[in-house]
Structures are given as C-alpha cells and as structure tokens.
Amino acid sequence: MRSIREARPTSADLAAIEAEWPLIEAELSVLDAEIALINAADQGGPSPLDWRRLRRAEARVTRVAAELATRPAARKAVA
Structure with a gap:
C-alpha cells in the first residue's frame, strides 16, 4: 500500500x-x-447556436492539440 506522500503528484507531474x-x-x-x-x-x-458552439469547441481542441504537439517541451514530457 502506498503512503500518502507517495500518492501525491510530484513536481514533474504537476508541470506536465x-x-x-x-x-x-x-x-x-x-463537454x-x-x-x-x-x-x-x-x-x-x-x-444552430448550440451546434456552432460544439463545432467551435471541437476546432479549439484540434488547434490546441496541434500547438502542444509542436512544442519541444511537450515532446520531452511524453518521451
């Protein structure tokens, strides 16, 4: 069983x-x-506004994911 100290996120976890x-x-x-x-x-x-809101939110996810994929720090964290 892990202690409470071990269960807490590390600085690296929080940075990620x-x-x-x-x-x-x-x-x-x-969501x-x-x-x-x-x-x-x-x-x-x-x-139509509800549907537009969903499309814009989905586009934002795609845009942000692409930005994160091009960041050098993001690649280091995954590796």
Whole structure:
C-alpha cells in the first residue's frame, strides 16, 4: 500500500498537467457544449447556436492539440 506522500503528484507531474492544461480546458469546453445539446433535446432540440458552439469547441481542441504537439517541451514530457 502506498503512503500518502507517495500518492501525491510530484513536481514533474504537476508541470506536465500545467503544460497540458490548455488542452484539458478545450476538452472541457467540448463537454460543456455536448451537455448543452443534450439539455436542448428536452426543449425542442438544439439551436444552430448550440451546434456552432460544439463545432467551435471541437476546432479549439484540434488547434490546441496541434500547438502542444509542436512544442519541444511537450515532446520531452511524453518521451
């Protein structure tokens, strides 16, 4: 069994999370847009604005993921 000290994230873990935070935030935006679509289904269906919000959030995920992939520090963290 691991002790509490071993279970805590290391400085390297926290740095990796911070480096990936823009992508995490973008993915949360997609989740929010998907939830809005589900909720809109109960009110007659999603509006064009709901669909646009989802498309924009998905595009943001793609853009941020591409930016992270080109960062030298991101490649080091993965390797």
